Amino acid sequence: MLLLLGLIGHPVAHSVSPAMHQAAMKELGIEGAYLAFDVLPENLRDAVFGARALGFKGLNVTIPHKETVARYLRLKEEAEAIKAVNTIKLDDMTGYNTDVYGAMKALEEAGFKARGKRSLIVGAGGAAKAIGYGLIRVGAKLVVTNRTPSRGIELANFLRKFGPCTFIHFDKLHELRGRINLIINATPLGMEGFEERLPVPPALLERVTVFDTVYNPMETLLIKEAKKRGCRVVYGIEMLVHQGAKSFEIWAGMEPPVEVMRDAALRALGSMR
Template structure:
């Protein structure tokens, strides 16, 4: 699509932004649908965040995605923050609505939508989460508000952080059926084995450390489980391969990546992203990148 005076700009603010797949995803979707939009990246240092937000308004930028380290700090500078973003404490999408900056968290949509077909299977069953960071917050919010799990076990290296997360969600959402466990001890094997849904929200297993696992034993996985890894590079992590080999259904982080992007896309353009077509090209791109890196 040729850039002209009518081209609408959206983009990404963060630091760093060099390795983001968002420009590829969104610009491909714009091209497929013939929309006169362009997605750019803006490397914004923390001390320049307020000026960057003013620039979005001044330049008429339609909206931006927000990545680290701005997801939390940006909230206090917005005109409106959606309920899910307010509770999670993180915004990853901003819409410039005629000079009003409105913040959303589309990770919740991405996670929820990717599990929607399993809702009956997951409702009122145990869930297990590796990690207690920002991604875990979106996952916990989604599980409590959409799937009503029987219990949620959170395994994290920093127990204090996990306990703080539990206290917070118990208070704001009224959900009390949490357990907190240390990350690696053998006793979590039983919790994993008895859980219907297991989610890795940590970067363990992400390229270039693709041989790492959040949990070493394969005796905990079995048929009837759904194992979800939010890592999307590689699309099929060692963790997912291990679970699949034991009969579990597996979901790649590519699903959440594309679906959260599709919600941002819709908020900016009012159009539906061609999700399956974009996913096909993204998987191809990830495969080519892996091939280059392996040679």
């Protein structure tokens, strides 16, 4: 039986997910395909139910559909908590969020133990929410900052339902110097085609672990500056690979070939330049 998988989002042109999942299928000798579909918001419902009718096993979901798609699904664990879905299993219409797992696995593999640690998240969008939730669940203490304070305060209030979380203004960030263990960039700053600017004052990059969710380029300005100062760094590509690996496991019911998926993602990113 063919394993039909896909990605729905708008836009989807630069996704590395097809390369990652095709490589996983090839490695495991599974016959199938993973295709990216650009779906406008008004076509979301038709796309999901249409894929199901066509015999697709699963879909990944990206911006701007992660929240909207939840209304058609039975939500599992993290997806239920943050009301955002990035993985759909179509046979039983269940929605998962593997971004949370991907981020936590990336931190764990880098040797960062989050329990009891003070963590600063820059950003208040979907990535910040997923990572913030994952960190709080394992016992971290969170501080959120964001360009638009109202969105940052909203996220901090939401995350506080699960554990300790406060908001801090961008211009007060210097007060955190020496008082945090982890900094996470969950904004597009540093991404190819965006501003190449540090998301935090450089003085904060001292004796901290720095996790940049941006994966294109891999060596962002933030990663470079953090390394220069001897900080441990966590690459965005690791979150991407592990969320993809977890989605694959959900659909295929097999252990995902993580190394093969990472190599494929890196090759796909390289060929985009």
